[in-house]
Structures are given as C-alpha cells and as structure tokens.
Amino acid sequence: MNNPKLRDRKWSNWDELELRHLKYAIAVSEKQGFTSAAAYLEIDQGFLSKQIKWLEKKIGFQLFDRGHRPLTLTNAGHEFLQAARQILEQTENAIELAQRASRGETGRLNIGINTSIANTKLPDILKAFYEKFPNVELVLYELASYDQIEKLQKQQLDVGFFHLHNLQNINISHDNVLTSMSILQESLVIVLPEKHRLVKQMSISLAALANERFILPPHSLLYGLRDQIDRLCMDAGFKPKIRQEAAWISTVLSLVAGGMGIALLPANVQNTPRTGVVYRSIQEKCPMLEIVAVWRQDNLSMILKNFREVIGN
Numbered sequence: 001m002n003n004p005k006l007r008d009r010k011w012s013n014w015d016e017l018e019l020r021h022l023k024y025a026i027a028v029s030e031k032q033g034f035t036s037a038a039a040y041l042e043i044d045q046g047f048l049s050k051q052i053k054w055l056e057k058k059i060g061f062q063l064f065d066r067g068h069r070p071l072t073l074t075n076a077g078h079e080f081l082q083a084a085r086q087i088l089e090q091t092e093n094a095i096e097l098a099q100r101a102s103r104g105e106t107g108r109l110n111i112g113i114n115t116s117i118a119n120t121k122l123p124d125i126l127k128a129f130y131e132k133f134p135n136v137e138l139v140l141y142e143l144a145s146y147d148q149i150e151k152l153q154k155q156q157l158d159v160g161f162f163h164l165h166n167l168q169n170i171n172i173s174h175d176n177v178l179t180s181m182s183i184l185q186e187s188l189v190i191v192l193p194e195k196h197r198l199v200k201q202m203s204i205s206l207a208a209l210a211n212e213r214f215i216l217p218p219h220s221l222l223y224g225l226r227d228q229i230d231r232l233c234m235d236a237g238f239k240p241k242i243r244q245e246a247a248w249i250s251t252v253l254s255l256v257a258g259g260m261g262i263a264l265l266p267a268n269v270q271n272t273p274r275t276g277v278v279y280r281s282i283q284e285k286c287p288m289l290e291i292v293a294v295w296r297q298d299n300l301s302m303i304l305k306n307f308r309e310v311i312g313n
Contacts, residue, residue: 019091021055022084024048025063029081032070100135104302108137112148112160115249116291119268121183121311122161129310136303144247152178152296158304163266164290165224180292181312187288188229189270190280191256191263198280205283206236213243213261215252225289229264232286253277 024041028048031037038045056062063077073081100106113122126138141148141157148160149167167180190204198204217226233240243261246252249272252263257276266289270279293311295304 017055017058019088021051022081022088024051025055025077026081026084026088028052028064028071029073029077032072034071102302104136104304104306105133106135107301107303108139109301109303109307110139110141110156110158112141112143112151112157112162114142114145114148114162115272116163116186116266116268116289117161117183118142119271120186120291125311128313129307132310133303133306136306148294149178152294155296155299158299158301159293159295159307161291161293163224164292165228167292167294168224177296177298178294179297180294181308183291183293183311185288185290186267188232188264188282188286189267190282191253191265191269192278192280193256193259193262194276194278195259196262196278199278201280203281203283206232207238209233209240209262210236210238212241214240215244215246215255215261215263216240216242217247217252218245225266228287228289232264232282232284236284 024037027037027041028034031040034045034049034052038048041048052063059080061076061080062074063080065072065074097106129136129138141151143151143160145160145162145166148157148162151157152160161183164180164182167178190209192199198208214229216229219226230240244255246255249265249269252265253269253272253274255261256263257274264282293308295308
C-alpha cells in the first residue's frame with residue numbers, strides 16, 4: 001500500500017465524509033431511532049435519514065437493521081460506530097490540546113537565570129506563573145550574562161535575566177533583535193571578612209577602602225560591573241588594588257571569607273548566607289544596578305507572552 005496512486009485512490013473514496021456523519025450515526029444508535037435522534041440533533045428527520053443512507057452507500061454496508069424495533073446496529077455497524085466514537089473523541093482531544101497550546105497553556109519555556117534574579121524575584125515569578133499555567137514546563141539554566149545573550153541570539157533561550165549593563169556593553173547585532181523589561185533595581189554593598197577592622201561600622205565610606213585588596217570581576221567577562229566598581233573607587237580618590245579576579249559570586253564570597261580581600265557586589269548577595277563574611281552599605285550615593293528580563297523581539301511564543309505578562313505585574 002506504499003503506491004501513491006493506490007493511496008490517493010483509497011482516500012478519494014472518503015473525500016465527502018465529514019465528522020457530522022459519524023455524529024449523526026452515533027445519535028441514531030444511542031436514541032434507537034431516527035425520530036428521537038433528529039429531535040436530539042435538532043435537524044429534520046427526513047434530512048437525517050437521507051444522510052445515514054448516503055453514509056451507508058459511501059462505506060458499502062448497512063449500519064442499522066431497519067427491520068428491528070427498536071432500531072439496532074448490524075455487526076458491521078457496531079464495529080464502525082465503536083471506531084467512530086474514538087475518532088470523535090480523539091478529534092475533540094486534539095482540538096482541545098491545540099487550543100491550549102495556542103493559548104500558551106502547555107509547552108516549554110527555556111529561561112536563563114543568574115544569582116541576582118535567583119536571590120530576589122525568581123521564586124515569586126515562578127510561583128505566580130505556575131498558578132496560572134500549571135501545565136507549562138519552565139526549564140531554568142544558570143548562566144553568566146554573556147552566555148545568556150549568546151543563547152538568546154541563537155534562539156536557544158526564550159528569555160534571560162541579568163543586569164542591564166551587560167546587555168549595553170556587549171556587541172549586539174545591528175538589527176536590535178533583543179529587547180528587555182526592567183525587573184528591579186539594586187545597589188552595591190561592601191563584602192568584608194567577618195574579622196575585618198571595619199565590620200563594626202554599618203555604613204562605610206569607599207574612601208576608607210583605599211588600601212584594601214579587592215576581589216573584582218574580570219573585565220573580559222563582566223565589563224559593565226567592573227567598570228562601575230572602578231569608577232566608584234576613582235570617584236572616592238583611589239584605584240582599587242586587585243588581589244584576585246573572579247566571575248562567580250560564590251567564588252568571590254569564598255575568597256573574601258578566606259581573607260583574600262574585600263569585594264563590592266550587588267545587594268542581592270545579602271540573601272545568600274555565607275559563613276565568614278559580613279555585608280555593609282556604602283555611604284556614598286551609588287548608581288543603581290538594574291536587573292532586566294531579555295528576549296528576542298521575533299519570538300512569537302504565546303508561552304513567552306504569558307510569562308512576560310506575569311513578570312510585568
């Protein structure tokens with residue numbers, strides 16, 4: 001039956017067969033007669049009778065034993081309507097599944113996250129989304145900002161969360177394919193070893209850190225944050241002395257706890273308990289760091305649209 005001509009000829013026999021014909025036949029069977037079935041379907045009895053006769057002619061066998069009262073199915077009719085019910089049920093299920101998918105109620109969304117969003121709004125965002133769309137799978141990837149941007153450009157992520165300065169300082173294609181939404185703003189805080197000389201002060205001037213050794217993010221990976229820290233220190237009258245560079249917050253905290261130096265990190269780090277370190281505010285007024293959600297403008301996913309609406313509320 002792999003011959004295209006045979007396959008085309010076979011299916012051409014059913015070109016005019018519609019789901020309503022199956023529905024009509026099922027109604028006649030369940031109501032055990034044409035009169036009751038026509039009333040149930042709210043159609044003319046004569047029209048229903050003609051449709052059933054047409055169907056029987058099309059399929060090549062009788063569905064009903066018309067000589068029996070109440071009306072009964074033939075053996076062939078019983079087999080046919082058993083399959084017909086399955087066809088209608090499967091069709092209804094397929095339509096329902098497709099409608100849910102078109103509304104963004106099922107499927108999958110790939111999300112890039114970093115420590116900052118995980119330490120702040122991510123739990124609330126996920127909870128709010130799952131309450132509205134429990135059948136959507138949210139897949140989280142903990143990635144550095146530059147990795148998220150690359151994967152967004154390659155359509156390997158649907159949405160990413162990171163600081164806006166990373167988006168502004170990475171060479172993005174000229175078609176402006178990425179767009180963003182502000183999620184929250186936060187300040188920088190000073191991270192000190194727990195036995196540091198300044199821990200008794202709850203707020204510290206940056207000028208007091210002039211002779212300290214710093215654990216700083218590398219220019220090559222986190223240019224925006226590193227540049228901001230450098231400018232803050234220069235405004236306070238000194239260039240930070242670098243003891244070590246580290247990109248991951250967990251690594252920075254470990255180095256500070258080990259007495260390797262001090263650090264300036266986004267304020268959300270205070271939500272990460274770490275033995276051996278203390279957090280202190282900066283006395284001077286500092287620019288705020290903005291966390292954004294980023295996605296491709298040409299991503300028309302309804303799930304993404306629903307997700308953006310949740311995070312925008």
